[in-house]
Amino acid sequence: MFQLSARAQDFVERTQNFIQNEIEPIEADFWNEVHKLNAGSDWTTWQWPTQLDILKTKAKAAGLWNMFLPDEKLGQGLSVQEYAHIAELTGRSLIAPVVFNCNAPDSGNMEVLWRYGTEQQKYDWLLPLLGGEIRSVFCMTEPEVASSDATNMQATAIIEGDEIVLNGRKWWSSGLGDPNAKIIIFMAHTPDETKDRHHQHSMVLVPIDTSGVKIQRMLPVFGDYDAPHGHGEVSFDNVRVPLTHFIGGAGQGFEIAQGRLGPGRIHHCMRCIGAAEKSLELMIYRGMQRTAFGKEILKLGGNLERVAEARVLIDQARLLTLYAAYKMDTLGNMAALTEISAIKVVAPSVLEKVVDMAIQIHGGAGLSRDTPLTGFFAQARALRLADGPDEVHKGMIAKLELAKRGYARHSKK
The missing domain is CATH 1.20.140.10 (Butyryl-CoA Dehydrogenase, subunit A, domain 3)
Structure with a gap:
């Protein structure tokens, strides 16, 4: 049942060799450099060591890039089960998922755009994410409600003419501190009395520099800010984006x-x-x-x-x-x-x-x-x-x- 094809086995072996030969020998020094560069909670100054771009360039050249995406042209065409073996290998290192452009929340956001995005959304955001040129954020959890029940969501995405107006506060938004974070997927309530409670929420694309988007702070996990990735709290105050920024349409969240x-x-x-x-x-x-x-x-x-x-x-x-x-x-x-x-x-x-x-x-x-x-x-x-x-x-x-x-x-x- 779990036997790998020769092609998938080749990916597994090459990923394993890359981690052993390229990542593990420098990982301790890499994280020491991260901690030196990003001491403290001032996320506006956070940065990645130059070594990361070197590793990403090597991984891309080796064809060990976007392996999570089952698309044969945009990804590597591996099945969920085939990629699972690769994900296990990358889990041995705290940096390997980033090196292979297979890290959360980007991989999930890329899959959303691949499955549900319009051609324009794919051009504007999916292709730069697949190229490793930018990073993304997923905003769902909220500080004022029990987010274990997502229907409690208080943030709103209201249609006004040809725009979507966004209001609300999100937290534990992973990747919000990354200096390369450029796009947010914002999930919010879009009230519609004609629909049941699971069809009144939407996902909206929000460029991180849009007026009204304000990063409030980074949240430490057990006292560590996880710089320069970060987990942040962010507010949306009458943020306006075009209707074309709905992913899959209103109510499909x-x-x-x-x-x-x-x-x-x-x-x-x-x-x-x-x-x-x-x-x-x-x-x-x-x-x-x-x-x-x-x-x-x-x-x-x-x-x-x-x-x-x-x-x-x-x-x-x-x-x-x-x-x-x-x-x-x-x-x-x-x-x-x-x-x-x-x-x-x-x-x-x-x-x-x-x-x-x-x-x-x-x-x-x-x-x-x-x-x-x-x-x-x-x-x-x-x-x-x-x-x-x-x-x-x-x-x-x-x-x-x-x-x-x-x-x-x-x-x-």
């Missing part, structure tokens, strides 16, 4: 969001699995290199059992995620709803557990920036909230299980 989040969750989950593999590798290496009380640390207490537990957890998560990708490729996203929600619960939790074990083996070093472990831990904990919290996905799984047995819940809304 939820439908588009489902198309965006399905493949994106595969990407997130496989990157989690790659990060868990890297954490296990670091855990074993550290545990066998350090001794205490006359033994290698890994052989003390229950540490060997933790290695075994990590191995089982990672492999279970990988198989479940690949199965979800297989169903998406063969039967479509709707047929894979249970599996998509299941992996979103499982994969970040597995990474959180495995990286916690690795931190414990590393002792104080595990809490520092000397290893990628703190970055992996923040990634795992954040993903238990991002793209829907665990509780929402568990609710979806339970609802689908009840429906299989004739207990479907009907709503009049």
Whole structure:
């Protein structure tokens, strides 16, 4: 079921070699440079080291570029399942997804434009994103409501003549601090009494320099601003854009969001699995290199059992995620709803557990920036909230299980 074609296997092997030969040898120095360049919370001065453009140029030349996009001309024509193996490899590094132009939120935004954008929208925004010339932002979560229920959204996108007027405040907008961020996809309420509650929201393209768009601040994650990427709070005060900036038309926001989040969750989950593999590798290496009380640390207490537990957890998560990708490729996203929600619960939790074990083996070093472990831990904990919290996905799984047995819940809304 999960056997790769010769072409896909070639991509996997070349990606693995590129990470090992080009990224891993310089990654520690790269992040040290990032922290030097971007000390503090003044996002207006943030910048990437010049090494990033060098790596991106090499990746593009090697044909390891836009591998997430299944289009054979604009991407590499890989299926969701085929790309999943590549996403796992990139998850071993905190920079690899950016190097290959396969990073969130850009990959999801590019897929939205590819699937639902007009030809003009593709020319204006998709092509520069695919070229790695600009970065993008996705604005959905809001500070004043429980965003686990997206219908709570208070931001509005109201049609006035030949314009869309946008008002509202968004936060945890990832990539908002990036110096190359140029375009926002803004999701908001477009009231229409003739439609049900899942057809009253829209996605709108907003150039980041549009009048009325104001970046309020960057939000730290566990005290780290994740510069120069950043997660920001941004306000929209009577922002006006042409009607042509609707993606897919007014009221299509939820439908588009489902198309965006399905493949994106595969990407997130496989990157989690790659990060868990890297954490296990670091855990074993550290545990066998350090001794205490006359033994290698890994052989003390229950540490060997933790290695075994990590191995089982990672492999279970990988198989479940690949199965979800297989169903998406063969039967479509709707047929894979249970599996998509299941992996979103499982994969970040597995990474959180495995990286916690690795931190414990590393002792104080595990809490520092000397290893990628703190970055992996923040990634795992954040993903238990991002793209829907665990509780929402568990609710979806339970609802689908009840429906299989004739207990479907009907709503009049």
